[in-house]
Structure formats: C-alpha cells, structure tokens
Amino acid sequence: MVPHLVTALTGPINELEQRILESMPAIERWFRLEWMEHTPPFYTSVDIRNAGYKLAPVDTNLFPGGFNNLTPEMLPLAVQAAMAAIEKICPEAKNLLLIPEKHTRNMFYLMNVQRLIEIFGLAGLNVRLGTLDESITEPTRLQLPDGSELTLEPLLRTPRRLGLKDFDPCTILLNNDLSAGIPDVLKNLHEQYLLPPLHAGWAVRRKSQHFDSYEEVAKKFAKLLGMDPWLINPMSAQVGEVDWQEGTGLDRVQTQVDALLTKIRRKHKEYGINEKPFVVVKADNGTYGMGIMTVRDAKELEDVSRRTRNKMGVVKDGQTVSQLIIQEGVPTYERVNEAVAEPVVYMIDRYVVGGFYRVHADRGIDENLNAPGASFVPLAFSESHHLPKPGMRPGASAPNRFYMYGVIGRLAMLAASYELEATDPDAEVYE
C-alpha cells in the first residue's frame, strides 16, 4: 500500500526522514510552543510533493473537502480532534451550522459533507446544513450513493445572527472557500463564531502571502534541525497586474520565471541534482487545481495559446486572475501502481487525523494532480501511519514516511496561522 519512491532519488529525503525522526521530541515541543503563540486554523488539508531530493507543501486548503477519502478508522481521531477544537473555541456550542459549497451534484463532495456532519455530530453537536445557493428556498433533500440523504436548508439572516428555520447556531462552520466573494449574508456576524474567518476565503486569501509565511516557518524549522530550508521550501515569486486576455504583464511573468529557473538551477547544482528545473505558474487567488500551468522555459510564455489564456485567466466561480504566483516546481516521485501520486495530509485543530495519496494515471510527475480523473488511496489508519516507528531504516517504513509528511503538513498549517494573523482585518485594533 505504500507507494515506492524512485530509489536513485531517495537519498536526501531519507536523510531528512531520519533527522526528523531523531528530532521528534524537539519538533513536537517546538510545535507546542508555536501553538501557544499562534492559533491553528480550524481544519486544514495540505498537498505535499516528494521529489526525493526535496519535500514541499504545494497547496494548503483551509476549507478542506475530501474527508470522505480518509478511512473510517480515522473517525475516532477526527472526532477527538473536533472535540478539542470546539472545547477551545466555543465550549458552550450546542448547534453547528455547516455551510458547504454550492455544487450539489458532485457526489464525492456531498460524501465529504456527510462525513463532516458525522464528525461534528459524534463530537456532540447538532449539525444542520445551510446553503449559500439562493435558488434553494426550502429544505431540499439530496440522495447520496450509499442510500443516505442530506438536507440543505435556506439560510435565515436576522440583523445580528445567521441560522436556519428553528435553528439558532452559536457556531458556523464554512466548508465553502468563498471563491465567489464574501456573500452579504455572512458579513457582520459578531455574535456567532464564524470558522474559519472570512479572510481565510479565496475572496481575500493569496497564495503568495501563504508561501511568504511558509518560508518564515520553514526557516525557523530548518534552524531547529540545522538544515537548509530549501529542502522543505518551494521558492516562489509574485507578479501582479497580468491580463491574460490582452497579454499585458506577460513579459514580467517571463522575467520572473527566468530568474526563478536560474535560482533552481543553482540549487540543483549545489546538491548535484540531475533534474530539469521547472516552475509552476498559478493564479494567486486560485483553487481547485484551476489556473495552473507548468513552465520549463521562459520562452514558452512568448506564444501562449488562446485556450491557455482563457484557462489561466479565470478560476473557480468565474473569478478573474490578475495576480500570479510563480513557484519552484517540485516533481512527485511517489507512485501507486505506476501512477503518479502525491500525499495529502488532513488536520483538525493542531492534530493530524489522516491522509491519502492523490493518484492520477494520466498525469506526469511535474503536473498538477488535482484534476478530473484523480483517485484516492487512503493511508491505512489501521497501521497507525501517522505515528512514527523509531528504529526502522529510513525510507523503509510507511509510518515514518507519513510522520514526516505530517510534520510538513503541520508546518504548512502553522504558516496558514501566521498568514491569517497577517491578513486579519481586525488585527490592527491591537497594534
């Protein structure tokens, strides 16, 4: 069940794995101290790429879907983490209003929603679903493949509170990333807990800010372990005011791509890595694997097809893209049955509760795997994959490998915490 890394490339990562295992008490203590100063996001999933020579988070999702892809065995762990989160944030909570994405025909997504209801229900909350879809004006039942059903209800807004008919929640949990902007119905809710906060949504959030925070975290962590932060940090640059339709700003993208490729080449030389460098150009505000292209040479940007321009210019919910992040490409050398795979780590509060491999048979090692056709292989919880097994040979133990992924996932989560502090619109009050 454990994907195999290409052997020739496992050297440095095996060293990293060993160093992380040996430093476990120092690492766990460091996290504990960080969480004394910073608040973890309510829940987080992190996509990780393992290139053998480096390991890096490439996407940190603050409204994670895909909880249905975790094994049922992870349920108790998720429930316990959910209890810890609720107890800290809103111990007096009784009713939880869950606001999912609008796509009600995506059965995979609905199964994720069902799993979230289960987790928070078992943590002891009355959970009901409210939808941002204004076309839903009365309780609407949705059938799920397993025969169960979900009921979506229209939101009921009063001047000060948000709820449903006969349901006044103390806590509102968003599983909607707000790519379409912040709806009025969610604004100015000062009496209820709104989790995650509005500025965690893609209406406000920027990848570049996240990776700036991640760089800060990676540097601290690398200092703790006495290693080069590059081994866990994808380098990146930001370019603004790009118009894909008009073609304006693409020259600046090209310059940055060229500069970043040069920096990567230098790193590869330093470590004797025999890989062709590439970068990934992404919408700074994008998600769902949309608005992403792989570039191996800056010249490729001179002649971008109309189709690519259309694809790059618009992301989820029709949001336009004018700001880009250019990121060091990290190939993934993990494979499940020959297909390219990348690990995804799930966290609730500060705890790793599970994970899976996203597998895509039709994609290359340097491509985005979050695309139609992807499948999911859960990291079997029954073998306690996120607990390390000291004493095993580096690279040979799935638990140790996944412990390392859990550490990287938590670093990205910590970066999200820094990021949300930096972008908190209410933060200046305390300055």
Add this chain to the structure above:
Amino acid sequence: MVPHLVTALTGPINELEQRILESMPAIERWFRLEWMEHTPPFYTSVDIRNAGYKLAPVDTNLFPGGFNNLTPEMLPLAVQAAMAAIEKICPEAKNLLLIPEKHTRNMFYLMNVQRLIEIFGLAGLNVRLGTLDESITEPTRLQLPDGSELTLEPLLRTPRRLGLKDFDPCTILLNNDLSAGIPDVLKNLHEQYLLPPLHAGWAVRRKSQHFDSYEEVAKKFAKLLGMDPWLINPMSAQVGEVDWQEGTGLDRVQTQVDALLTKIRRKHKEYGINEKPFVVVKADNGTYGMGIMTVRDAKELEDVSRRTRNKMGVVKDGQTVSQLIIQEGVPTYERVNEAVAEPVVYMIDRYVVGGFYRVHADRGIDENLNAPGASFVPLAFSESHHLPKPGMRPGASAPNRFYMYGVIGRLAMLAASYELEATDPDAEVYE
C-alpha cells in the same frame, strides 16, 4: 465480541442507553462546560458494572495500569490525547520521568509501562523510568516477553529537583499509586510538574470521598437527563475506627450494612427488581482488588473468620485498614463466553481512548473480578466502539453500549476531579 446481557434485565439499561444517545449533544456540551471549571485527572481508568437495571462505576483508578490490554489500534487516539494533555499542562516539557510501581516481576505490569513509554514517546517526549525501589542503585534492564527491554534507573534527588543521571525532567508522571505512603523523594518538588498530584495517591485518597463526589456528579447529570440518579449511582456509607484484628467497630459496620441493605431493598421494590440485595465492604484506602468482601446479610459479620479478618485488615504494600466504605453491590450481567465480565474504560486527559472487558471465569456476578485469574478482552477499536451509532436499536449496538460506558467513565473521572479539588492541600491558599 460484544458480551451479551441477560435479556430479561436489559430493559432499564436499554432505556438509559437510548436516553444517553438522544441526549448526546447536551451531554457533550455539559462535559465541556464542566471541564471549563474543573481540571481532569491526567489519566484515569474506571471499572463499571452493568446490572441491567443499573449501571455504576465501582472503582476509579488515577494511576491506571493495563494500558497494554487496549488494542494497538487505540494508540493514535491515546497519543493524540496525551499531546493534548501535555500541551495544556506543560507545553514546554521535553523530558518525562515515569515512576512505575515497584513490582518488577509482573510482566503484565511491565508491558503496561512499556505501552505508556510508547504513548508519551510518540507524543514527542523523551521518556525514562525512575524507580522508588531503593535496592536499585544502578540502571537495571528488564526483559519483556516480546523481546524488548525496559531500563529502570535510580532516582536522583537534589534539594529542589528530581531526576535521573544526566536527565532533568520538567514533568514527572506517577504510575505508582503511593499505597506505601508518600516517599520523601517526591516531597517538596515545586519546580517540576508532578502528575497526578501526591494527594491522588492512596496514601491520602479515600474511596468514600470519591463516591461522595461521584454522587454530586451523578445528581447533576441525572438532572440534565431528567432521571433518577440511583440508576447510575451506587449508594454507600462510611465506617471509621474499625480494627479487624481486635474485632472492634464491627458492630457499627453491621449496623451500616443493615441500613444500606434496607435502602437497596426499597429501591428494588420501587423498580420491581427481583434481585437479592448485597453490599460490598471495602477498605476506604484500598486498591488492587484487595480488602474487599461481599455481604448479603449483616449477620454474616457476626462470625468473620480469622482468615477474612487478616485479608480485610491489610491491603497493598502492607497498609493497614481502619476505615471502611460499604457500597451497594452492583452485579455485573455482562458475560464473555459464559464468564462474568465487567467493562473498564480508559481515559487520558478528558478523552476516552479505549477500554476492555475484565473477564473472570471463576467469579460470580456479585464478586470482585480484579483478582488473579482475570483476563482481558479489548473493546475492538477498529470498530470505533466508543463512537455511538445513532439509529441502532438500544442494546443491540456495541458502539452505543460503549458510548454509554464512556459517559459513565467520564462521570467517574469528573468525580475524581471534584475529589482532588476537595482534598487539595494547597487549595486553602486561595480561599
């Protein structure tokens, strides 16, 4: 794997199970609010008896052994709970000194110690073992049945701190219940966290105080659910200044036994329970299933044999008994393969992390099962036994049954929290 209850007796307990399941959100919220006011013990195990007509904790252990009897699958949950506990109590902790019981030849106990080392090691602490056994003057290796080994080290006391050679812990975890009294080496440690506190040990602790606190908790909980607290509360009385050797005070024991039997008879009549009442006479300061006798008629105490007197007069580590608790006997109608069984619930911090059935083929339903010859059947964690399954018929679902046990276990843990507050020698400072 689920022990079967005697069908005729399951009525009231099935009602209780149903009420507990229906009230889950209210119950979980109530616990959250209680934990805002009260500090849970660091770890706890609770023995529960299910009589069909009533369900009650009969022993609350604040230095639990038997972690080795839980399934390996519970490990991630225990580790996560341990992380939560450490993070709250001593986030800056790096080194943990674990002080076990002295009986180094009991392989079952040593496997429990090994499991504790594993749990706290995986939670990110450097764990080493220090012993109160003064005959151990240098590091001593103990072989375990699985081929692994433990190293016991002599304690090193400085005027202000306790540690081992080259090991200065910030936290000391006792897995020794201090029946033999509080050793000098543990006194006046004001710079280090000592968990659980000294007054949780049997040198100070009294069962009667615990059950007074439990009665208070049971009344609050019963009010929340609108039920008779007797359904979850074993009635009890306390008798002091008893000398088993001289026979003094036994008349008072007899009077109390008689009064309690009358009270139980009245309750049985009220509920139409066709059972012969009995009481259990226990040492108020006893543990390890020592110093316990079952009494069905006060007259039995008129002619107590010398053997019984010897047995009742001395408990673990030679501690003498002069104070008794007389408790309503709760038979256990759970059986595993025909043998009498009682559930035991394990908690770390406020979380239920697992449990098992203690099974004893040679004991009756009204006898103490914590005796040589007992065996253990883990509550299979792979089926998430401590997470309820709403919608199942009461009494038919192992997860729902164990959720109920988890609730009762947590009530006993909360009672221990009240108890430790009431007996805290440093508490008066704040009055």
